[in-house]
Amino acid sequence: MKRVLEICANSVQSARAAQTGGAQRIELCQNLEQGGITPSHGLIQRVQEALSIPAFVLIRPRPGSFCYDADEQAIMLADITACRNLGCAGVVLGALDAAGQVDVACCQMLMAAAGSMQVTFHRAFDACADQALALETIIALGCHRLLTSGGQPSAVAGQEQLALLVRQAAGRISIMPGAGITPNNIRPLAEYTGATEFHTSAKRQVVSTAAAVPTEFDTTLPVSDATIVAELVAQLHF
Structure with a gap:
């Protein structure tokens, strides 16, 4: 059975670490601390130049809720168009209505803009x-595909719901567990849920080496680690 590891990468360094460690794909974003937002055009372009594995780009104009107004939807459309023009393999998107269900009209518009991208x-x-x-x-x-933790803070906590979603999907869409996945839990999670794609950042905190960083700013950065990625890949090959 072929299993896929997707690494949530927030920089060129993280993207390179994902590829070096053996991941099959990355999701590129920025501002991981608030759940991720759309990365800059320059970052997308540089990652496209640096990687040979597919890069999917997060389309999320801001942190917070997933209910977007007309201006935010226009921004998302422009970002998707930019990704398509840069030759990205895919985009990662989603929108909800005021009732907390999928905003079909918005998502149809975004899907149309994505064209042939995944x-x-x-x-x-x-x-x-x-x-x-x-x-x-x-x-x-x-x-x-659908990235989900089963509605829980972590994929392990949501594994029962994830298994139900895999069964409901019945091969019509890939259910991709994400949130809190580590080398220690990815294999039992795969066995329990039946999922074949998994999403994690494989990150560690790195202290900035800048010569003069003002003390009021955080000097640590989350960066994906190639060693952790390789451990995750190894656990998936069973």
């Missing part, structure tokens, strides 16, 4: 009250 529906799904209904909506939209 599309992952992100963890906005975890905020949906009726996940069974939301999954059917996401499948109908034509998304290729």
Whole structure:
């Protein structure tokens, strides 16, 4: 059985570490501390130049809720177009309505802009009250995979729901567990849920080496670690 590891990378360094460690794909974003937002055009371009594995780009204009107004939707459309023009393999998107269900009209517009790129529906799904209904909506939209923790703070805590989602999907879409996945839990999580794709940042905190960093700023940076990535890959090959 082929299993895929996707690394959530927040920099060129993290993207390179993901590839070196043997990951099959990255999700590129920035501002991981608040759940991630769309990376800069320059970062996307540089990662595209540096990597040979596919890069999926997070399309999220701001932290917070997943209910977007017209201006935010226009920004998302522009970002998707930029990703398509840069030759990205895929985008990661999602939007909810005021009732907390999938915003079909917004997502259809974003999907159309994505064109031939692969599309992952992100963890906005975890905020949906009726996940069974939301999954059917996401499948109908034509998304290729769903990133989710099963509505829990971590994929391990949500593993029962993840297993239910895998069974409901029945091969129509890939259910990709994410949140809190480590080399110690990825194998039992794969065995329990039946999922074949997994998402994690494999990060460690690195202290900035800048010569003069003002003390009021945080000098640590989360960076994906190639050794951790390799350990995750090894655990998936069983």
